[in-house]
Structure formats: C-alpha cells, structure tokens
Amino acid sequence: MDDxxxxxxxxxxxxEQKEYLVGEVKNWALHHGLAVKPPPTFIPKESDPVGVLSSNAPVTLFPSPFPRSGYESAVAVQTTYNKLYAAISSDEAWLGKIIEELVEADDFIANLWKIHVRVKEEGYVQPLSLGLFRSDYMVHTPQGSTAPSLKQVEFNTISSSFGGLSSLVSAMHTDFLSFPPENPITYPAHPILKDNVPPDNSAVATLTGGLAAAHEAYGPSKSSPALPLCILFIVQDGERNLFDQFELSTRLTKFHEIPVFRVTTKDVLKSTSIPSTNPSRPLIYTPLHAPSVKFEATTIYLRGFYGPGDYPDETGWDARTHLERSAAIKCPSVLSQLSGCKKVQQILAEATGPDHLAHLLSGTDPKLVSQVRETFAPQYDLSVSGRGRELALDPSTAATHVLKPQREGGGNNIYRESIPAFLRSIPEKDWKGYILMELIQPPTTAKNMMLRSDGQVLSGHVIGELGVFGTILWKDDGEVLHNDQGGWLMRTKGKDSDEGGVAAGFSSLDSILLV
Amino acid sequence: MDDxxxxxxxxxxxxEQKEYLVGEVKNWALHHGLAVKPPPTFIPKESDPVGVLSSNAPVTLFPSPFPRSGYESAVAVQTTYNKLYAAISSDEAWLGKIIEELVEADDFIANLWKIHVRVKEEGYVQPLSLGLFRSDYMVHTPQGSTAPSLKQVEFNTISSSFGGLSSLVSAMHTDFLSFPPENPITYPAHPILKDNVPPDNSAVATLTGGLAAAHEAYGPSKSSPALPLCILFIVQDGERNLFDQFELSTRLTKFHEIPVFRVTTKDVLKSTSIPSTNPSRPLIYTPLHAPSVKFEATTIYLRGFYGPGDYPDETGWDARTHLERSAAIKCPSVLSQLSGCKKVQQILAEATGPDHLAHLLSGTDPKLVSQVRETFAPQYDLSVSGRGRELALDPSTAATHVLKPQREGGGNNIYRESIPAFLRSIPEKDWKGYILMELIQPPTTAKNMMLRSDGQVLSGHVIGELGVFGTILWKDDGEVLHNDQGGWLMRTKGKDSDEGGVAAGFSSLDSILLV
Structure with missing residues (x-):
C-alpha cells in the first residue's frame, strides 16, 4: 500500500449523501447500543439527572483503509505477546527490579507495588491470573521507506476497553457496505469500498472467552456451604462508556450462562467481603439491594482502579488490597497491571544489553520472537545520562519524540518541542519516571469523517491506531491454561490531536478495510 | 383470577432496591434499543439539533398480572378477526354504505373515500392487500361478576405499532425474572414473580412474516428491464418512535434478506414515481441521495398517513393517492384503513338487526364467530334517536360511557360526564360521526411503577390494555393467501389518565404474567 x-x-x-449517511450512522448506533452516555459538555447533568439518555459513540462515517500485511502481522504476534506479558508478571524478580526503580518517581506505581508486597507477605491464595490485553499499533511510513511497517504504541494490561463497541462499529460499516446485497447505496461508489468489508471482529467472543475460562478454572465454591459463583465487573461510578462493557456482560450471561454483577470501585468494601474464618479467602459478593443473597466471585474484571483518579483516598487502596488478597482470579493482578508500565516496554525494546525478550520468551519459536521485536519503536531510558537524555533535551531531536509517564490512558504524554522545557521543570530525580519514544510516522494524507457524540460532523486528515485483543490465563509457575487472540479496535483521531482518548470526544471509533 | x-x-x-431496578431498566433499555427519541419537553430540539440522543421507552418496572383465560381467548380469535377485517375490506358494497354515511360528518374519512373512488375509476392494478392488525382489549370485571372477561377497545388496521418495542419489554422483564437463573435478584421475592415469565412474544416475527409474504406474493419486477425489489416504510418526519420500526426493518433485511427503505410522508412524491408508459404501474423508488439507483416497491408499509396531521396540504392527499394507484401491495389499502372506523366496530356489535358478523364470516366455525362476538362491548349508534342518544345525553348514564370519533389513536375521545355538553356543542348532524361505547370496567386495585422517558419514576393504580397482533394477506376476491397471529402488546397507564398514547409519555409499555 502506498500513500x-x-x-x-x-x-x-x-x-443529500451526507445527510443520509449521518442519519444512518446515528440510527444504527442507537438501535444497536453503539452508544455512550452523552458528554456533560453536551448534556449537563442537571438536564438529565437520572441519566436516561444515550447518544451514538463517536464513530467514523467510513471505514479506514489499512495495510493488510500490517494487520496480519499484528494478529500473528498477539498470542506471543500474551505469553510475554504473562511471563513478565510471573517473573517477580525481573519485574520487581524495574518497579522498585520507579517507586521513588511515581507514587501511583509505589502504592500498587506496596499492595503486592503486602499480599505476598500474607501469601497469595490464588495462583491463577487472567489478562485481557490489547496491543496498540500505528502504521509507520518513514520518508524513503518502501513498505509500511507496524510499530507498537503501547501494550494495555488493565481495562483494555472498546472490544464491545469496536465489534459494533465493524458490524455497522459492514452493514453499510453490503446493504442491499446487490446494490449497496449507503456510500457513494469508490474502488476501496467495492466488494470489501472489514475483517471479522471477534473481540467480544475472545474477551468473554477469557473471562469464562477463568470462571471455569476457579473450580467449585470455596465456601461452606457452597455459594453460587459469579464474575464481578469492577467499574467506575458515572462511567460513560458502559455500553462497551454491556457487550461483554450480556454475552457472559446469555451465551456462557455466567452471572455477572457490576460493583463500583467505591462500593467494593461495602458489597464484598472475605470471611476471616476461611483460609481460602473466597470473595463474597452481597448485592447492596439484596442483602440476604450471597455469591462467590470467581473472577474480578477491573474496568476501574487503573489510574490515580480511582483512588481518591485511602479506602480506594484498601479496596484494591482487599480484592488482591482474595481467592478471586484477578483480571489483572497488581503485578500484571504493573507489567504494562512504559518502562517495561522500553526495557524490552533496548537494542543493547541483555536480550530480555529472548529470555522471557525462552522456548518460543525464534521467528515469533523476532516478529515481536520488529514491532518495537526506538525508545530510551531517561534515568541516567545517555542517548535518551540527549535526544530529549535537544529541541531538534525532541521534535520527533514523545515523553511518556508510566500511566495508561491518554492525556499524560508530552510531545515534541515541549519535552525539554517540561523535563527542566521537574526534579532530575523524577526523570526516570518517564521514557522517551521516537514518534511513529503514520501516513500523512489519510482522511475520514466522524460523527461526534454531540452530533457534530468533523472531517479532515486523520491518524489511525489499531489495537489487537488477546486473552491469557496463567499460573504463577508460568503454566498457561488458555491463550487466545481475536478481535481488534481501530481508533481514528484528527491529525492535529496528539492524544487519543475516544471517550473524551476528540477521537473516533473506526473499522478497517484491508488494502 | 380475583381482584x-x-x-x-x-x-x-x-x-436500594428501587435504585437498582431503575438502573437495570434504563441500562437494559438503552443497550437493547428499547428506546425512543427523548420528548421535546425533556430535551428541547435546540439542545440536540442533529438528534443523536435516545432515552428509554416509557416502561413499567414490573410485568403486570393478566388473566390467563383472557390472554388465551384473545389469541384464539385473532386469525378470525384477521379474516373478518379482510372480508370487510373486500366487501366494498357493505363497507361503502357505512362510509358514505360518515363522509358528511368527517372530512378525513371523506378524503380517504375520495381516493378509493378515484383509483377504482381508473382501475386498481394490485388485487392483493396486506393487513398488520392489532386488536386491543381490556379486562372487564363488572361488580358482581364471577370471572373476568375480555372486551375489545378497538381494532387497528393501520400503523399498528409497538410490536418491536413490546417484544423488547417482554425480553427485559424475562431477563429480570430469570437472572441469575438459580437466584434471580432483580426483583424482591413475590409469589407472582416466582418461576414465572411472560408468554412468548413473537410480534416481530409475525409482523415481518406478513410483510415478507406480501413481498414474495408480488412476484417478479413489473419493470422492463427488471428492477431490484424492495419494501418501503412510509414514515413520519420527526418520528420519535422509530426504534420500534427498526426492529421490523432490521429483521426484514437480516432474516428475510429483503431491502427496506424509509420514505417520509413528505418525500413520497419526490422519491417515488409510477412510469406513465407502464400500465402495470410499478412504484419506483429512487433514493434522494442516490438518484442513479432505482428499486421497485413490492409493498408499502404505512407508519404515517393514518391521521389528518399527515396531510397538512393537498400534496399529502396527492401522495396517498399516488401510492394507492400503484402496483405495490398496500399495508393497508384505503379500504382496509377505513374498515378500522369505530362505526364499523359499532355496527358489528349491534345486538339487533341483521347479523353482519355471521354474514361476513360465513363459512367460519360458528364457535369462533361467537368467540369474536363475546369480545364486543355494548356500543351505540348516535345517527338517529334511540338508545344511544338517550344514554349519551343523560349525565347519569353518560357516566359509564365513552364517545369516540372515527379516528385511530389517542387524544380524540370524550369521556363520561363531558359527553352531553360536548354533543350539545356540535351540530346534531355531526353526531353520526361518533359512536358511544360502554366503558369497560378493569380491575380497580392493580398497581405498578413506571420509568418515563425523562427519567421520572411514577407509581400508583393502573389500567392495562392488551393488544394482540395478527397479519393477513388477501386478494380482492376474498381469497386468503397468508393468515397468522403472534405477539402482543401490553400498555399500562395511570388509572386517572383516560387516554393511552404511549409515545406521549403518560402511559407505559409493559409485559404480562399469566395468572
């Protein structure tokens, strides 16, 4: 594919075409639950105090072309990536060394690490961990290159979202491309759109398959008398992206026939307990509205507790500790969440020194290991003097880089020319909390149109980011019980916008057409 | 069932239970498209100019108990009712006599009749008609009666709505009653709720089955060269109840693989045409946004053109005439719409004089004919002096009656003590435009709670109305090609509210538990 x-x-x-297409998008989206709670800038809380409104998720009107080779290579390495991050989470010595370097510079990492240390002292009672991962990539097309390659932006180990809504966007674009079958009329004719639909998107089946595998592997109730088993989704109060989560919980209840309950981060200590008399430490869920009923949680799926905002005070940390010490299978455990630190990604990508990747993936087909390695963008340590600091402090080289803290999620990165001044504004001892990554160079001429959640239609040059979903269930001794990949997420943002948080509204959910 | x-x-x-239940209802509804466009009193047009918002349809929190015998008898007579109204529409002489009496008193009826007369003069080119009917009932429990019976409120022959949303309400209440399977916790324990779910609601399959049967019966394209075939939904501009319609169109496109397009009443003349050179008069649809594409409509399903508001000027009548004279199978034809007049219902119910019912249903099992007859509430002619006028003008007898014009839909009826003064306020020659019906006496102690589309939760005494869906495809010579029933609608309104228009927000969609 060339530009x-x-x-x-x-x-x-x-x-007329624009009016028709926008109408089709908003109707399809609201009819199928491709929706979000409307942003407060659009509908203030006082206009809808009970919260009965939804609006379309921000979506592109058209699917975006994407290089087939890039898509296929991302899919091909996903189960190896799953194994890699399971291995990192199981290698406490290796991971702990990295994390202990970070605790000085990052309170959030420090508090998470404290939870792990504390539960380890008491002794973990659950050897299994579950990962629902998403590896995010951009197409890299540096000037003078002959073929585009795919470079990893980040690897998400907690609250990897949009599997549900992404599947719906694929289904919507597929419907538009193929309705009516012989004479599709939703889009004007175009060679890329002709007889083409997005690749199968099985994100919901893959992610729920992982949760169901964990539920199954938990085994019988550890309570006496035995309690009915369930999965808990730990969610944020006031979540706007809940329809994405409902795609997963509905499939778990309807297809896997596993009860799922939602517990907000602030209700964890109120509605769950661990009986002090039971050394197996089952996590007991008692619905706040039905206090006479008890379930035992086999698996806790965190769609909250991923960032500092979910720990407004000490009870947040107490709640996370409480979950971590329980017998429920954590998705993710604290160690698995920490394995997603940018510092880990940077160390894996180091071109010199020990070959961590080969070590962690020992026993894996070397071809797969090198395929994983090819997805790394150049990235640098800032903890000591060296190449990283040189690149970051010189405005001319900083211009092609991004500075990333350890945090997941958008809104925390420092871009290009802002890097030197930012670094000089914080104590040098805190620099090690960041890594420097060379900016990936996506195609510059891509365009699309998007319908925002407030109804605004935007069009212009865009940058796309492809996420591939995977799930793995492993034992702390390294044994892998379930390792699967399937489904993907395309996020497309305006080219002038450096951050990509879809829920914030300056970015869209998209699908892909392989070219 | 006693009271x-x-x-x-x-x-x-x-x-806590209320908060949980309301939360489950709104989340389930928005996730599954059990939705409406928010009413303008809740979200004014200027707050959402593009119309990207939806809110839950007004729904009851609980299903309502309903007598099993009543439900079963309504289901048992539906295909006979289908045949009855097909026979009425086919018997132009019989129906015409009734209608010609009404034209003086009712402009709307007069204009519809004119269309029929005009097209008949030119000659109809399509012998087939399709009915998607809904027969509405209330439980009648007069003081001193031992068992409740079911009395018909009205028979809808055009735009019989809520098949889609009603199926969703049944599914929602079923989910609540059975989740999780062994330990349902959405509702507090109650004997009526235990191990009970609403009866199967196949409204969407039944209604789309009728449309698909018509599409099939239309045969090959009448155009030369042949055009691809489609079904047109004729809809109102600014329709708030469009998610109900999407349940039907989505099943038609996905399950029956029949292209469906939506055309607003005001766009009919712009986007459809009948080639003057083709004596078969096929109805050609050209999408406004894709003027180079042509489809031939086999069937037009009217979800508009049912009331005067859809004919703001002459072009509305021109558009309806244009559709009527085309080769498309009409759902409904003008005659079939007119068969739904209250006057027809009243004449069928006349206790003295000729036995119209037996005549129209000749050849039908007499047991079924008498089952139909049992559903009639006492109702009276007001065109001449007699029992009807006596009951209507005396305040003490008017108190147990309702005065109905010919119009379908809520908002036009006159109730109880208001009847005498209303009649005296209009010319006596217009009285024949109305019929007087004895009020059905529903159980007085029924209660429920409802979540309105604006988030308000109401609770109190309620009255329920059960609609049963049926569909029939017939030829103008009386031959029946397809006759089916299936699916139902329960509407529950506050007891103090005499009218039942769900979309207006003072009434709710409900489901039933048979007791």
Whole structure:
C-alpha cells in the first residue's frame, strides 16, 4: 500500500449523501447500543439527572483503509505477546527490579507495588491470573521507506476497553457496505469500498472467552456451604462508556450462562467481603439491594482502579488490597497491571544489553520472537545520562519524540518541542519516571469523517491506531491454561490531536478495510 | 383470577432496591434499543439539533398480572378477526354504505373515500392487500361478576405499532425474572414473580412474516428491464418512535434478506414515481441521495398517513393517492384503513338487526364467530334517536360511557360526564360521526411503577390494555393467501389518565404474567 491510496478517499459526499449517511450512522448506533452516555459538555447533568439518555459513540462515517500485511502481522504476534506479558508478571524478580526503580518517581506505581508486597507477605491464595490485553499499533511510513511497517504504541494490561463497541462499529460499516446485497447505496461508489468489508471482529467472543475460562478454572465454591459463583465487573461510578462493557456482560450471561454483577470501585468494601474464618479467602459478593443473597466471585474484571483518579483516598487502596488478597482470579493482578508500565516496554525494546525478550520468551519459536521485536519503536531510558537524555533535551531531536509517564490512558504524554522545557521543570530525580519514544510516522494524507457524540460532523486528515485483543490465563509457575487472540479496535483521531482518548470526544471509533 | 391478586402486587421496594431496578431498566433499555427519541419537553430540539440522543421507552418496572383465560381467548380469535377485517375490506358494497354515511360528518374519512373512488375509476392494478392488525382489549370485571372477561377497545388496521418495542419489554422483564437463573435478584421475592415469565412474544416475527409474504406474493419486477425489489416504510418526519420500526426493518433485511427503505410522508412524491408508459404501474423508488439507483416497491408499509396531521396540504392527499394507484401491495389499502372506523366496530356489535358478523364470516366455525362476538362491548349508534342518544345525553348514564370519533389513536375521545355538553356543542348532524361505547370496567386495585422517558419514576393504580397482533394477506376476491397471529402488546397507564398514547409519555409499555 502506498500513500496514494488515501488521496481519493473517502469519496466526496453531496449534501443529500451526507445527510443520509449521518442519519444512518446515528440510527444504527442507537438501535444497536453503539452508544455512550452523552458528554456533560453536551448534556449537563442537571438536564438529565437520572441519566436516561444515550447518544451514538463517536464513530467514523467510513471505514479506514489499512495495510493488510500490517494487520496480519499484528494478529500473528498477539498470542506471543500474551505469553510475554504473562511471563513478565510471573517473573517477580525481573519485574520487581524495574518497579522498585520507579517507586521513588511515581507514587501511583509505589502504592500498587506496596499492595503486592503486602499480599505476598500474607501469601497469595490464588495462583491463577487472567489478562485481557490489547496491543496498540500505528502504521509507520518513514520518508524513503518502501513498505509500511507496524510499530507498537503501547501494550494495555488493565481495562483494555472498546472490544464491545469496536465489534459494533465493524458490524455497522459492514452493514453499510453490503446493504442491499446487490446494490449497496449507503456510500457513494469508490474502488476501496467495492466488494470489501472489514475483517471479522471477534473481540467480544475472545474477551468473554477469557473471562469464562477463568470462571471455569476457579473450580467449585470455596465456601461452606457452597455459594453460587459469579464474575464481578469492577467499574467506575458515572462511567460513560458502559455500553462497551454491556457487550461483554450480556454475552457472559446469555451465551456462557455466567452471572455477572457490576460493583463500583467505591462500593467494593461495602458489597464484598472475605470471611476471616476461611483460609481460602473466597470473595463474597452481597448485592447492596439484596442483602440476604450471597455469591462467590470467581473472577474480578477491573474496568476501574487503573489510574490515580480511582483512588481518591485511602479506602480506594484498601479496596484494591482487599480484592488482591482474595481467592478471586484477578483480571489483572497488581503485578500484571504493573507489567504494562512504559518502562517495561522500553526495557524490552533496548537494542543493547541483555536480550530480555529472548529470555522471557525462552522456548518460543525464534521467528515469533523476532516478529515481536520488529514491532518495537526506538525508545530510551531517561534515568541516567545517555542517548535518551540527549535526544530529549535537544529541541531538534525532541521534535520527533514523545515523553511518556508510566500511566495508561491518554492525556499524560508530552510531545515534541515541549519535552525539554517540561523535563527542566521537574526534579532530575523524577526523570526516570518517564521514557522517551521516537514518534511513529503514520501516513500523512489519510482522511475520514466522524460523527461526534454531540452530533457534530468533523472531517479532515486523520491518524489511525489499531489495537489487537488477546486473552491469557496463567499460573504463577508460568503454566498457561488458555491463550487466545481475536478481535481488534481501530481508533481514528484528527491529525492535529496528539492524544487519543475516544471517550473524551476528540477521537473516533473506526473499522478497517484491508488494502 | 380475583381482584385480590393485585392487592399485594407489585412488591414494595426499599430505596436500594428501587435504585437498582431503575438502573437495570434504563441500562437494559438503552443497550437493547428499547428506546425512543427523548420528548421535546425533556430535551428541547435546540439542545440536540442533529438528534443523536435516545432515552428509554416509557416502561413499567414490573410485568403486570393478566388473566390467563383472557390472554388465551384473545389469541384464539385473532386469525378470525384477521379474516373478518379482510372480508370487510373486500366487501366494498357493505363497507361503502357505512362510509358514505360518515363522509358528511368527517372530512378525513371523506378524503380517504375520495381516493378509493378515484383509483377504482381508473382501475386498481394490485388485487392483493396486506393487513398488520392489532386488536386491543381490556379486562372487564363488572361488580358482581364471577370471572373476568375480555372486551375489545378497538381494532387497528393501520400503523399498528409497538410490536418491536413490546417484544423488547417482554425480553427485559424475562431477563429480570430469570437472572441469575438459580437466584434471580432483580426483583424482591413475590409469589407472582416466582418461576414465572411472560408468554412468548413473537410480534416481530409475525409482523415481518406478513410483510415478507406480501413481498414474495408480488412476484417478479413489473419493470422492463427488471428492477431490484424492495419494501418501503412510509414514515413520519420527526418520528420519535422509530426504534420500534427498526426492529421490523432490521429483521426484514437480516432474516428475510429483503431491502427496506424509509420514505417520509413528505418525500413520497419526490422519491417515488409510477412510469406513465407502464400500465402495470410499478412504484419506483429512487433514493434522494442516490438518484442513479432505482428499486421497485413490492409493498408499502404505512407508519404515517393514518391521521389528518399527515396531510397538512393537498400534496399529502396527492401522495396517498399516488401510492394507492400503484402496483405495490398496500399495508393497508384505503379500504382496509377505513374498515378500522369505530362505526364499523359499532355496527358489528349491534345486538339487533341483521347479523353482519355471521354474514361476513360465513363459512367460519360458528364457535369462533361467537368467540369474536363475546369480545364486543355494548356500543351505540348516535345517527338517529334511540338508545344511544338517550344514554349519551343523560349525565347519569353518560357516566359509564365513552364517545369516540372515527379516528385511530389517542387524544380524540370524550369521556363520561363531558359527553352531553360536548354533543350539545356540535351540530346534531355531526353526531353520526361518533359512536358511544360502554366503558369497560378493569380491575380497580392493580398497581405498578413506571420509568418515563425523562427519567421520572411514577407509581400508583393502573389500567392495562392488551393488544394482540395478527397479519393477513388477501386478494380482492376474498381469497386468503397468508393468515397468522403472534405477539402482543401490553400498555399500562395511570388509572386517572383516560387516554393511552404511549409515545406521549403518560402511559407505559409493559409485559404480562399469566395468572
């Protein structure tokens, strides 16, 4: 695929075509639950105090072209990536050394590490861990290169979201491309759109398959008398992205026939308990509205507790500790969450020194190991003097880099020319809390149109980010019980916007057409 | 079932239970498209100019108890009712006599009749008609009666709505009653709720089955060269109840693989045409946004054009005439719409004089004919002096009656003590435009709670109305090609509210538990 494919895409819309397409998108989205709670900037809380409104998730009107080779290589390495991060989480010595370097510079990492240390002292009672992972990539097309390659932006080990809504966007674009079967009329004619649909998107089946595998592996109730078993989704109060989560919980209850309950981070200590008399430490769930009923949680799936905002005071940390010491299978455990630190990614990518990747993936087909390695973008340590600091402090080299803290999620990165001044504004001892990554260079001429959640239609040059979902269930001795990949997420943002948080509304959910 | 079943139902909710249940209802509804466009009193147009918001349809929190015998008898007579109204529409002489009496008193009826006369003069080119009907009933429990019976409120022959949303309400209440399977916790324990779910609700399959049968019966394209075939939904501009319609169109496209397009009443003349050179008069659809594409409509399903508001000027009548003279199978034809006049219902129910019912249903099992007859409430002619006028003008007897114009839909009826003064306020020659019906006496102690589309939770005494869906495809010579029933609608309104328009927000969609 060369860049020229983008120049005529997407097709121009007449006013009638635009009105029709926008109408189809909003109707399809609301009918199928491709939705979010409307942003407060659009509908203030006082206009809808009970919260009965939804609006379309921010979505592109057209699917985006994506190089087939890149998509296929991302899919091909996903189960190896799963194994890699399971191995990192199981290698406490290796991971602990990295984390202990970070605790000085990052309170959040320090507090998470404290939880692990404390539970380890008491003794973990659950040897199994579950990962629902998403590896995010951009197409890299540096000037003068002959073929695009795929470079990893980040690897998400906690609250990897949008599997549900992403599947729906694929289904929506597929419907538009193929309705009616012989004479599709939703889009104007265009060579890229002709007889083409997005690749199968099995994100919901893959992610729920992982949760169901954990539920099964938990075994019988550890309570006496035995309690009915369930999965808990630990969610944020006021979550706007809940329809994404419902795609997973509905499939778990309907297809896997596993009860799922939602518990907000602030209700964890109120509605769950661990009987002090039971050394197996089962996590007992008692619904706040039905206090006479008890379930035992086999698996806790965290869609909260991933960032500092979910720990407004000490009870947040107490709640996370409480979950960590329980017998429930954690998705993720504290160690698995910490394995997603940017510092880990940077160390794996180091071109010199020990070959951590080969060590962690020992026993894996070397071809797969090198395929994983090819996805690494150049990235640098800032803890000591050296190449990283040189690149970061010189404005001319900083211009092609991004500075990342350990945090997941958008909004925390420092870009390009802002890097030197930012670093000089914080104590040098805190620099090790960041890593420097060379910016990936996506195609510059890609365009799309998007319908925001507030109804605004935007169009212009865009940058896409492809996430591939995987799930793995492993034992602390390294044994892997379930390792699967399937499904993907395409996020497309305006080219001028450096951050990619879809829920914030300056970025869209998309799907892909392989070219 | 005696009235006492209602006194302890629904179970009382603690504040925690209420919060949980309301949360489950709104989340389930928005996730599954059990939705409406928010009413303008809740979200004014200027707050959401593009119309990207939806909110839950107004729904009851609990299903309502309903007598099993009543439900079963309504289901048992539906295909006979289908045949009856097909026979009425096919018997132009019989129906025409009734209608010609009404044209003086009712402009709307007069204009519809004119369309029929005009098209008949030119000659109809399509012998087939399709009915998607809904027969509405209330439980009648007069003082001193030993068993409740079911009395018909009205028979809907055009735009019979809520098949889609009603199926979703049944599914929602079923989920609540059975989740998790062994330990349902959404509702507090109650004998009526235990091990009970609503009867199967196949409204969507039944209604789309009728449309698909018509599409099939239309045969090959009448155009040369042949055009691809489709079904058109004729809808109102600014329709708030469009998610109900999407349940039907989505099943038609996905399950029956029939293309469906939506055309607003005001766009009919712009986007459809009948080639003057083709004596078969196929109805050609050209999407406004894709003017180079042509489809031929086999079937037009009217979800608009049912009331005067859809004919703001002459072009509305022109558009309806244009559709009527085309080769598309009409759902409904003008005659079939007119067969739904209250006057027809009243004449069928006349206790003295010719036995119209037996005549129209000649050849039908007399037991079924008498089952149909048992559903009639006493109703009276007001065109001449007699029992009807006596009952209507005396305040003491008017108090147990309702005065109905010919119009379908809520908002036009005159109730009880208001009847005498209303009649005296209009010319006596217009009285024949109305019929007088004895009020059905529903159970007085039924209660429920409802979540409105604006988030308000109401509770109190309620009255329920059960609609049963049926579909029939017939030829103008009386031959029946397809006759089916299946699916139902329960609407529950506050007891103090005499009218039942769900979309207006003072009434709710409900489901039933047979007791």
């Amino acid at each position: 020229s494919i983008y120049t005529s895409y997407p097709p121009q819309l007449t006013p | 006492s079943i209602y006194t302890s139902y629904p179970p009382q909710l603690t504040p």
